[in-house]
Amino acid sequence: MTTLDTGGPPAGDLVGPEEPPARPDRVRTVVRGIGELLITAGLVVLLFVVYEVYVTDIVSAGKQREATSQLDTEWNDEAPAAPEQQRVERFDGLGEGAGFAKMHIPSFGADYAFTIIEGTTERSLEIGPGHYKGTAYPGEPGNFAVAGHRVGKGAPFNDIDLLNSCDAIVVETRFNWFVYRMLPKKDEVGGWADGKGTDPRCQGVAPLGGPYTGLVGQQIVNPSQGTVIAPIPGQAGDAPSVGERATLMTLTTCHPRFSDRQRLIVHAVLVKQWAKDPTKPGETPPELKETS
């Protein structure tokens, strides 16, 4: 930019060269300064995009790795030859930011796995998908609700708009595998029984009845509609007694991408539970192979 700085009087100036015109030079300096500031501001905004989309990914990947290895240690360490009765999940006393389960979505690829973190604060969501405090835990009757970033910060829920009904969301806890499957979408509910419902993968998935009538697999709501994570999604009040609750899982993320105007919601229902066999560590449920 120094090349522009000729230092001489502006061209076409009628004042003679022996009387240096101070004024136009100052104007030029000010205008150039403003221009440079604007260019700088543009570069800073571009840099922010790079930060938001790439840099936060790198930072979050490290935190997610840390949380996963911590969870692995926890699961391996405190696993003495426990008799069958003691192999019960314990989720009480989980601190904000602590990992307690892993989620797999096989249709996103065999390597799609995230450790789910307790709590939905900014800090927790930076580590991985966060469990809404107060909602059910994996496998419990009620609504196991999880929020995740769609852009940057590891973007665990980047593609959940591509989930189809019956796609498996497998939640691994210390002693169990819980297989949730996405509920029918709005346009599939009608002909479900002899339409998509005949797919062998859809076993156990059907439009829910009773108080759950009208609940579909994917919906887009306003940020203020917090009832999507209620035991009966969409209904704030009359929660049924625990025994009558369906066992659901709900994912929430921002919508449209790069905006927080709305929320994309995915509802799934528990169809199967596999208890981990202590004699066969490393055994995985067949649903994890549904990678197409």
Next chain:
Amino acid sequence: MYGWIWRHLPGPTAVRVLTALVLVAGVVALLMLVVFPWVEPKLPFNQVTTQ
């Protein structure tokens, strides 16, 4: 602004270029590590929870 900074950098051109690069790197680091993490939650891009 940039011309002023350039004129006030000491040393021969090679040293000035080096100093300028270090200055740019410093500003980028300050933005990435301090300013952006602070400003990001205040912007309407990435809120994923319902209220």
